[in-house]
Amino acid sequence: DRVCDLLADEKRKIYVIGGRMSDTLALHLSRHLRQIRSKVFHVPADPEIWPEYLLRMHTRDVLFIVDFRRYQSSLSTLAQKAIEARNVQVVLMTDQWLSPISRQASEVLAVPIDSGTLWDSYTGALALLEALLTRIAEENWEQTKTRIEQWDSVRMDFGEHKDD
Structure with a gap:
């Protein structure tokens, strides 16, 4: 509930970023969330661009980070700077082993990713993102539908087709 409330609050800007592999989930979230509400930004993977996004952030804004094992220290640094310099709320989606960012985050969504194979599975994470998006969209369906x-x-x- 708290995460949905944070992401749905139109007074807050939402910044979304993921790790080397998990950024596909972050991009999925940001693309769908942008259709539901305004002021949603996908932060590019290149740390050289991060100062621009940090300078845009203000108190009460949300930095949503997706960080699974083989955690990226650069994402932890970004979270720390966003909290200390900009006083943002960090929401973390991570695995059952918990990214180091979990110590800084105001909200942590831990999902299982171990598939019993060489590859981790993001199926549970995607399902959780879809559930969050659905709840946010349905909370104010008329506004969402209009947008x-x-x-x-x-x-x-x-020139895009409506059925895409």
Whole structure:
């Protein structure tokens, strides 16, 4: 509930970033969340660009980080700077072993990723993101519906097909 409330609060800007492999989940979240509400930004993986995003952040904004094992120390540094310099709320999606960012985050979503094979599975993480998005969209469906209709209308101006 708390994470959904943070992500749905239109007074807050939402910044989303993931690790080397998990950024695909972060991108998925940011693309869908942008259709539900405004002021959602996917932070690029390149740390050279991060100062621009840090300078945009303000108190009460949310930095949503997806960080699974083989944790990236650069993401931990970003979280620390965002908290200390900008006083943002950090929401972390991580695995059952908990990213070091969990010590700094105001909210932690831990999901199992061990698949019993050489590869970790992000299926549970994707399902959780989909559940969060659904709850946020349905919480204020009329506003969400209007934004999606406007989004699709603008997309069509660029030659995109409505059924994509």
